[in-house]
Amino acid sequence: MVTKKRKYIRLGLGIFWLVVFSWLFYNLQARNLESSVMESNNKVLVQNLPNAILFTPVVDTMGSALIFYPGALVDPTAYTPMAKTIAEIGFKTIIIKLPYRLALFESQEDEVFQKTLEYINSDSLNRNWVLGGHSRGGKIATIFTLNHSNAINGLLLVGTSHPRELNLSDLTIDVTKIYGSNDGLASEEEVNQFAVNLPADVHLVKITGGNHQQFANYGYQLGGGTADITRQKQQEIMIDAIIKQLERVQAN
Template structure:
């Protein structure tokens, strides 16, 4: 085969395209985070049990039983599931709650909205389940809850909103927002509140930004946090546990 300048150029361009696609796919697979220091703190906590599986992570404190409340937490877009282990741990140590953080294709929950259905297999003894999600993961979680209202007790949104009508669904609902969040589309969040169950509780954590719902570092375009990461996760956990106990 004789290589002309044109054929060499075409081959080089084709190679660049292949590398770009492969690199993009690798970036999506790797995702953002986690914060290793935050993960180490969880690992050093004798009150927290983290089980890592092929399908994700199970976080709890003490024995998981029929009385344990389960939460499937969908990660934010392009964020690794490990990045939510510290937040899940804060929730678990405060009550009899087990949190499952599933892995998502290319770290995008929106590509596997129904993942909660199989994620619950991580703790089959649990009877009462909720689905939660951060940012884009919250949109995916809401789609699951609205589509499968008999499978979960309710939904928890972290810096997110619903894009499917669940206003008439028999679901408990909690939305946790942050005052310094500049990533969330505030206008869309307010507009879409009418799609949330009518009795939903909506709270806003003062001083917190978008990225602090997880532990994966800063996020482009986000606001400057006025509280530290641990304080933010603590407050998120308190809001979730207080709300769960009100049922």
């Protein structure tokens, strides 16, 4: 009797977590994307590969470029409006697809890092690279930076309280951190609390009224705050800050 009861409890818990995961996965799918965002045009070549989405300017001459890690479980195509806009300005942008949209285990993080290094090392223009990430993607970017800081020239952190446990205060590369006042998951208090783990000259960009999920194009996120500005406005401010970082890195 007890054994059967435990079986039912396990089954019930399994169904519960399956429903929760499915609900999260559904809400973190890309939303409100223009049909042309994944299509090449006269300014940008778009390549949707198994491990990444590449946005390469047709006139590809800029001296810096961006590699970006998505947030946990977020559909990587949710970041394509940002990536394509940056590429249309002239900066190559690569969105890495995290294993199972999460890269939860160290072996999966290593897989992401290996792919990142492959893109950097195979760059025929020998560009200066900025590595960025949103939410958990930002955490993964800080881990890469701790171990491979000589491979990149800039670190970009978007909508994340990381680095929390890692001390990156001695970094000599350009660091930019973008956060929303209404984030909900990475609060302004946490951003300020863990700023001690970043260099003193970090570029902090506060988006007043911005929340967690409007840094990309996807649905409701559990724990995310309510925005007081539009998604378009929030992403315009974010993209402007990223362009400025890419220009600084290029100039150096």
